Structure formats: C-alpha cells, structure tokens
Amino acid sequence: MKRLFLLEDDLSLINGLSFALKKEGYEIDVARTTLEADTLWVNDKYDLLILDVSLPDGSGFDFCRKIRLTSKVPVIFLTAADEETDIIMGLDIGGDDYITKPFKLAVFMSRINALLRRSENFNTAATELNSGGISVRLLKGEVYKRGKLLDLTAGEYKLLCLFMENPDRILSTDQILGKLWDCSENYIDNSSLTVYIRRLRTKIEDNPGEPKRIITVRGMGYKWNTVDWSVE
Secondary structure (H helix, E strand, O other), X not given: OOEEEEEOOOHHHHHHHHHHHHHOOOEEEEEOOHHHHHHHOOOOOOOEEEEEOEEOOEEHHHHHHHHOXXXXXXXXXXXXXXXXXXXXXXXXXXXXXXXXXXXXHHHHHHHHHHHHHHHHHHHOOOOEEEEOOEEEEOOOOEEXXXXXXXXXXXXXXXXXXXXXXXXXXXXXXXXXXHHHHOOOOOOOOHHHHHHHHHHHHHHHOOOOOOOOOEEEEOOOEEEEOOOOOOOO
C-alpha cells in the first residue's frame, strides 16, 4: 500500500483529499504547518508528497528544499497561483508536478497515479546507466561524473535517465514532456523544459556553453550524444 504525505492548512481541503485518497487505497499522513511536517517527516517512509505552497508558518517550497537534501521522493505542489516564475521555482527546487487551485478531484487523482507510476518505472529499470563519463546508480538514485557525486534535483535526475536510456535518439519536446509529466494538459510548457535542460547541462557538461552530451538538434529536439567525443 502506497503511503502519501499531505502538507496543507485548509481543513476542508484536507478532509476532501484524505477521503478521496483513502478511498483509492492510499494511506495518508497530514501536517498543517511546516513545523508539524518537520516532526512527521521520515525519509523512505513515504511514496509521494503533496505540498501546499502557502502555509501559516512558511512555504511548501521551503519544506521541499529540506527533504531534497536526503530524498528524491516524488513531490506535487498545490498552489493558488499559476505564475510562470512560481512554477519554474517549484520545478527547479525539486518538485515533479504542480496543480493549481481550484482543481477537479478526478484530475488530481490522475496526476497522483501517473506520478507514482513514473516513479515505479524509474526504480524498476536497469540498475545502472553509464555513458560519456556519467554513471547513474538507479537503485540509489545517485549520479556520478567521473566518479564525483553530482547534486541533481528529482526532475533533473529523471530527465537525465530519460536521455541516457535513449542514446543517440532525437527526442522531441513533446516526447520528453510526455514521458516525464504526462503532458496531455498544458500545465508544463517548453520554457520549463528549457530551464531543466540548461540546469542539467551546467552539472554534467564540461563546458555548458558548448554541450557535447545533451545536444540540441535544431527544429527537432534534443539527444544524448555518444559519438564524436571522448572523456578526458
């Protein structure tokens, strides 16, 4: 049985979401403040976190930053704002998805189920990926560049895995978004993906300004390049 963690201060929303999630067979723990969340949080205990952005004593963004120091558990943000800067911030600090209030319960449940499926798929594939001096240890969720551990967000990690699992194959923007976020609805756009690509390149490329691992194929998309270059 999957165990979820909900950080939300709206009691009526808590009751509604708790009832719906339990009806679907999920276990759920609830915190109404970041202080309560800090007390309840235990790494590896939960399969997914649902974090409200605006809280009485802080922000879901702040809590996400803390747990990302030790965990890559999937995170969905609940927000009353759909500003692009807030969306990009949430993704940059390690969020995997967001949903804007008010929302339809069926859409919310679909996003929960989709994110859990993606998480399972990432954890049950091959145990290690190696290419271009980059090594991904899937069972541990760790990425190394020439033996040095890299600090990637959950979104960057999933994006890197997708590229390395499809070497020398051009992936369109729609294909990438579809694999990572089930983008049948326009809640993630090309700008957000561009941010991910740029940040990932700064961490894995020797010269991010002239990338050799993740290259842009003009008018078509991106690909993980394994030819015509060598690791120094």
